[in-house]
Amino acid sequence: MTASVQALTAEKPSSSLYIIGVLSIVSTICGIIIVFAYTSTALPIARNLAIITNEAVSQVVPGGQQNTIFAIQPGGEIKPVTGVGGSDPKLFAVYDGAGKLLGVAIEAAGSGYADLVSVMYAYSPERQAIIGFKLIDAKETPGLGDKIGTDPNFLANFNELEAKPANPGLAHPIQTVKHATKANPWEIDGISGATVSSNAVGRIINESAQKMVPLIERNLDQIRKGAS
Amino acid sequence: MSTAHQHQPSPPASPPEAAGPPASETFLNGLWKENPVFVQVLGTCPTMAITNSVRNALAMSVAVIFVLVCSNALVSLVRKTTPKEVRIAVFILIIATFVTVVDYAVKAVSIPIYQAMGPFIALIVVNCIILARAEAFAYKNGVFRSILDGFGMGFGFSIALLFMGSIREILGAGTLLGYPLFGANYQPWVIFLLPSGGFFTFAFWLLIFAWWRERKDKRAKATRPEAGQLEAAPQ
């Protein structure tokens, strides 16, 4: 870079018009390349995103036949959308073949031990409980903190985790407790040795559920209808 | 002062001459003798950031080779028409273009790989290797040679990344490309997956290279005293 600065002062400058011409030609070439790349990848990317989300959704709410995506509006209303693009938070409602609501998958994120932990969990309005959980992305300590995505005992917590709606938020805050001391249905049995990470999961889910569960309950009719 | 031996990761001072060595040498130079990572110590950030698994290292390598080859080619194509004053701007524009292409391409291929590489795909733009090759080679050489140079340097970069990635993955997870190597009871050395492990592994390879060079110099000195001294003089 220093060389370019020196070149500016040292050598006989080319004419400005020529420079502008060259720059515009190069920019045009670049523009064409970019636009070509963008348009040709747009579809595969959307498909990839959809596949990933669908996979996650079908894992947290198994047995679904069809699903509808709702975008949450700033006012608290929800609106069905197609595709997973856009920046509004979303609810993924999953229905069985008969159109009966099986559960609502929700994305949540928060800081874990090392970095951001993003998860997806499912809420069942019928059972008033969290019925599924999947770790989407985390950089927790391998072999220790990353057990929150793999440890079967830990994952079993989310087969049925009470999340009773109350006004406002939940009746009992969801909370991670030390391994083997779970006493209440709304408590998460932590992983021994990975206390910080498993606590983080509890905190992330609690924070999200405190907001989302009442919101789902409020819009339950619309969500139930969603399939049709 | 003692600062003399500290290098500055700027473009190499002596680019190959236009009517330089044969094409095969242009290609092989980058692989080993002028390996951009281990010898010239360029592109250090992705070398450490994206090598905690061989898969990521491979993905990064492919991305960099693509950008390097394409930008070298395009820079070489426009080198006659590009005035000196704006050449850096043009280089950056060209590189950024291909990086954008790669950014979308990787996303189109696999989202998990895209997530694993985080901001480092975009940061290929400022990977010193690419700008250095554009400035030192492609701007002075023909298209064919520039493409060869791009491949050479790109493969050199890939070799470095794979060296890093395989050590880190094998020790850090006990796997290679995701396949377990040592059975279920193997105790992984987690540190190699962590940032500090990146530093240590890189330093380890630099030590190996320095040791190897020092031994070679010593041997050369033993057989040809004058030549050996000349080679040993820097550093």
Place this chain on the structure above:
Amino acid sequence: MNNVSSAFIFIDALLIHNFVLSVFLGICPFIGVSNRFETASRMGIAVIFVMIVSSSLAYGINLVLLHFNAEYLRIIAYIVVIAAMVQLVEMFIKKTSPALFRALGIYLPLITTNCAVLGVAMLQTSRGYNFVQSFFFTLGSGLGFTLALIIMSGIRSKINLNDVPSIARGTAIVLLIAGVLSLAFMGFTGLGG
């Protein structure tokens, strides 16, 4: 992610996810100019300055790009802005404060290819920080970069007086030290969380 407090973002960028020691951004200048305390601190100041200016600009540009649905121009736009910014800052400092220019002069052009600067802009965008969050993120990152640089300069002034084995001299020893510092900074994980 939008509800994270600015203070946490700042601490996180400064200590927990230090740009140099844990995110591997800005390694080249870290190795290149950490030889002496004066150069390290000046480089640090220059980087913080450029980072803040370019990341605020990048924030604005991103809004524009989003408005026109032209995210595909983001990389180009950012790098052009940074390169232009560096040139502008250089000219501005040259005019207003020749003394500062003499002190920072040779470092400023290097900043263009400092991936930490572009990294800040890219990360603040991908994490969806608002303007205040972006500012504190940038400030923390720049200070974190400077912190690592200054610590390393102190260490290097010490080891430069000693007989480091010939094969470890130069980059290797710097990386090894950085590795240990990175281990030490791991102590901050979970801070404030």
Place this chain on the structure above:
Amino acid sequence: MIQRRVKTFGRGVHPPEHKDATKDLAVKRLGFAPELVVPLLQHLGAPARPIVRKGQEVVRGEPIAAPGGFVSVPMHAPATGVVARIDKAVTATGHMAPAIIIKPYPGSTQQILYTGEADIDAMTPEQIVAAVQDTGMVGLGGAAFPTHVKMAVPQGKTVDTVIANGCECEPYLTTDHRLMLEQHENLFRGIAIALKATGAREAIIGIEDNKPDVIDALRAKLNGNAPIRVEPVKTKYPQGAEKMLIKALLRREVPSGGLPVDVHVGVFNVATLAQLAELMPRRRGLIERIVTITGPGVQKPGNYLVPLGTPLRYIFDQVGLNRDARQIILGGPMMGLSVASLDVPVTKGVSGIIVLTEEETAARPNKIYPCIKCGQCVEACPVSLNPSLMGDMARRREYKRMEDQYHLNDCFECACCTYVCPSNIPLVQYFRVAKALNREKKAPANG
């Protein structure tokens, strides 16, 4: 007496004192050696010019060499006899240097024949300075800097306090201790001369608190007589270094590169002052001095009044050298020079002759470990330098940087750093080399 906190300076070390062997022994006179060697340069500054010829007869006390400039002093014949030759002779540094060799007549007496009279009270300060120079007096504490130069206050500067330095902080040495006990009248008179010459108002006798007998004795003699007071200072090395003593007594710091007069102080060794009082009224010259001859290698340790120019060989014939003697040190053990030849004569600056035996020299560790940065040298350095860092720089030959950034030239080579270093690094030796090389490099530029 109410014990206040004893005054001192920052840092320093406290090596074992080793003074018990000689501190209670009164000064004894030593006879004339068969040949006395009077080097022409026994002081700091320009060498003296001989004013006698070979074969010329000289009487005890007669000037035999004239000063070679202002920063120089004359030499006087230490004994009545004949000038055997003017030739190069071995000196304490091991180099050969010009000297006047005098063969005393057998049976030559201690009587000083060359003598006169002077009325100090009637002298102006300038006249006093000239008279001091005529005595050939130099700092007897060891530095051997011409005393008259220190007494001459430069134009535009003033001195308000004269410090009589009775610290004698070097281990083994007891000359000043004995002198203060035995010649306090001379000391007081010498202080008066210094006060007059410098125009100072008051004088302080600084004495380390390991000499309570001296402190009590002097206080009793003074009996509150202003303007002289006796101040005990802490027993610590290098308390006797003039800058340290000034700091301890007056809390003033001589600026880096400056002299005591810059902070309005004149510092003189007690022996210097006492000798001046002895010599000046009779217009005599310095021809003998008290020397502590001690150490485990000496059979009859003691404080001896030795004629200048007496070779060590003669001294050891008198006091007896043990068979296992291994090292001879001229001066104190911290800053003194070790000599290899017994032909080296006693000169004006030699305050002690210490003979160490194999037991001590073998116990001296010789394995040098790497510097472990323990910081003990930093704790010890009375000038607050960083010997550890400078040692590392010296090993890398960064001498220029040591001088420019780390104040190498403020080091006065007290050797505290080397004394405390657990890794046995010869720090002060490094610094001497560094200074010498820096000087050498600068010399052509200046000349």
Place this chain on the structure above:
Amino acid sequence: MAEPQRIFELYSSPHLKRPVSTDIIMRNVVMALAPVVAFSTYQFGVSALLLVLTGMTASVAAEFVFTRMSRRDNTLGDWSAAVTGLLLALTLPPGFPLWMAAVGGVISVALGKAVFGGLGVNIFNPALVGRAFLQATFPVAITTWTPAFVPGRFIETVPSTLAAPFMQPAPVADYVARAVDGFTGATPLALLKFQHIDTDNLRLLFGMTSGSAGETAALLILLCGAYLAVRRMLDWRIVAAVLGSVFIFSGAFYLAGHGKYPDPFFMLFSGGLMLGAVFMATDMVTSPTTPRGIWIYGVLIGAVTVVIRLKGGLPEGVMYAILLGNGVAPLIDTLTQPRIYGAPRKRLFPQKTAKQTEATK
């Protein structure tokens, strides 16, 4: 005068020398740690003893190999490698697999010392470099604590101790279950951090808790340190600065937190603070040399320890705090060079005038 020619030594001053040398200091450190090792063996049994022996053997062997490789003089005689191995072992959990401890010993010497060129030139405390490496490498094993005073500890090892090299250690749940009442595997700090269970300060003081092999007996460590301090082989100011600042900072938290934070005495006597402050932070090579610098360094370590313990994600922060302290020690040294005698006061950086900066470029 016909005496035979005698030869006298020529030696440059000073001719006196304080009778202390590096190897003596190091040997004394080992000796001062002997009671700690003995107590640890009494407390945790044969596993702890094996751990100490393994750590020392590995360090000393590594030192031997590396000095050979770099063709430097053999430096085993200065005892520093032994100190490194010993200190490392004392910071590990008593049931730590021996092969991992050996790895740590080698890493300590290789990464902590050899790459810098040996004793005296290292930046970080070698034992802690090894400890931090192990912490990052084997995060599970290094946080698997076994209780103290388990019956039968003198005749058999903790199951994890003898894990096969490169293999995962055996689980210790059964072993933990055998513990006498009141002893669980968790350390007092972990108990507090994750379960909000306080531990009695007296038990902490006398080492009646779980923890790393050599860190539990706070009082004993303090006494051993006092022995060294009296012999001037340890800088009491660092210990005072670290402990004092921990006390003050945690006291401030305690008073401001209304029972949310532990009392300062608990902070002083729990975890590795005592061992770290007395034997690790005081490592001469890696601590500053200037008098002011030493206090700054100590306070920094204390402050970081408190912050990590009370605000961070980890129960213990002494190791990281000391490593950070080591890292900034050269900087502290540069910035706190004492004002030399006779130099003018009131200058922020005593040896940096603009002219000199130019001159050294």
